Structures are given as structure tokens and as C-alpha cells.
Amino acid sequence: MSTYYSQGVRRRTVVNGSLGLLATVLAGSVAFRFTDLGPVREDSPEEVGTTDAAVDPATTRTPNGWPVLEAGGTRTVEAAGRSLMLRPGPAGLVLAAFVRRFHSEVEPVDRGTLDDWAYARRAVRGASTVWSEHAAGTAVDLNATTHVRGRSGTFSRAGERSVRRLLDDFDDVVGWGADFDTPDEMHFEIAVGPGSKRLERLARQFA
Numbered sequence: 001m002s003t004y005y006s007q008g009v010r011r012r013t014v015v016n017g018s019l020g021l022l023a024t025v026l027a028g029s030v031a032f033r034f035t036d037l038g039p040v041r042e043d044s045p046e047e048v049g050t051t052d053a054a055v056d057p058a059t060t061r062t063p064n065g066w067p068v069l070e071a072g073g074t075r076t077v078e079a080a081g082r083s084l085m086l087r088p089g090p091a092g093l094v095l096a097a098f099v100r101r102f103h104s105e106v107e108p109v110d111r112g113t114l115d116d117w118a119y120a121r122r123a124v125r126g127a128s129t130v131w132s133e134h135a136a137g138t139a140v141d142l143n144a145t146t147h148v149r150g151r152s153g154t155f156s157r158a159g160e161r162s163v164r165r166l167l168d169d170f171d172d173v174v175g176w177g178a179d180f181d182t183p184d185e186m187h188f189e190i191a192v193g194p195g196s197k198r199l200e201r202l203a204r205q206f207a
């Protein structure tokens with residue numbers, strides 16, 4: 001990965017903790033990086049590496065079929081002690097409900113660092129012409145510093161069982177990054193497209 005923009009800097013600072021900070025200090029740009037330790041909740045740390053400028057402007061949908069949102073097109077939802085920028089409508093409703101249940105049934109989301117993200121207008125890491133589901137406000141990353149991208153087994157056995165039970169309860173409308181080719185256990189997304197009957201049925205429960 002050669003191209004970072006501001007989120008990349010934040011990611012390294014958050015994930016690598018003091019080591020990253022040390023590197024930052026050595027790099028001699030302390031003031032900028034320190035201010036960057038503030039809330040970064042709308043940034044997903046695992047899909048950085050390409051700028052949205054690199055995304056083909058003709059492609060305005062994510063792989064799951066969701067239109068990409070401009071900044072300001074999201075709705076901020078309070079869930080599990082976090083403010084999450086989500087897609088308005090059924091997808092956002094369902095994701096917010098999922099986050100709340102994850103928080104109460106799997107593990108707390110509001111502990112420690114602000115490492116939980118939703119909307120971010122950018123491409124999938126390593127795929128400069130593919131929009132991330134985060135760009136549509138239909139994905140969240142939870143406890144990102146614990147459930148690091150690229151690693152399997154970041155949950156306990158019991159934790160993983162709880163996640164699977166939850167995915168069942170959500171009728172597989174919510175997908176889990178643990179099942180991706182490159183595991184991404186922090187990541188949950190609306191796995192169906194707009195107009196999905198299952199999504200709409202589920203959303204009616206939370207409206």
C-alpha cells in the first residue's frame with residue numbers, strides 16, 4: 001500500500017498505539033498527528049489504502065448494490081454509546097439494531113478507544129475501482145482494535161457463537177467480515193441489496 005490519506009494516518013496511530021506515536025514524533029509532525037487522536041468513528045481502519053478519487057466515477061454503487069452516499073447523506077444514530085453515521089431507511093435501522101444487540105449479547109462496544117465506525121466515502125482496500133459498503137452507510141466496524149482485519153479467531157468461541165446466533169436472528173440480512181476471503185472480524189454489513197424483502201421485513205420490527 002503506497003497511498004495513504006488522512007484516515008491512513010489515523011489508522012496507524014490508533015492501531016499501533018504508542019509505537020505509531022513514536023514513529024510520528026520521529027517523523028517530526030507531532031502537532032498534526034496529536035489532533036488526529038480525537039474521535040475517528042466515521043473512519044473504518046481496515047479499508048484504507050486508496051482514495052475515493054481513484055474510484056471510477058461511473059460506478060456509483062457498492063458490490064451489494066447500494067448507491068454511494070455523499071457526506072451529509074447519512075443519519076447519525078446513537079447506539080451502544082457510539083454515534084454512528086448510517087444510511088437512512090431500512091438498512092440503517094437494521095444495522096443500528098444489530099449494533100445494540102451485539103453490544104448487549106456479544107461484547108460491549110463502548111469500552112476503551114473509539115474504534116467503531118460506520119459511514120466512510122472510500123474504496124475497498126486494494127481495489128481502487130470498488131466502493132466499500134461503508135461508502136453507502138451500510139457497514140459498521142465494531143471494536144476494530146481488537147478484531148483486526150486479516151486475522152481469524154479474534155473472538156472467543158462463545159463470542160463467535162453469539163455472533164452467529166445474532167446473524168441467524170437477523171435472517172442473514174447482516175453479513176460478517178469473518179466470512180470474507182481476507183477475514184475482517186470487526187466488519188458487519190447489510191448483505192442484501194436495496195428493495196430486499198427480508199431487509200424490509202426485519203426493518204419493520206425496528207421502526
Ligand SMILES: [Zn+2]
Nearest residue numbers: 044140141187
Ligand atoms: Zn468495515
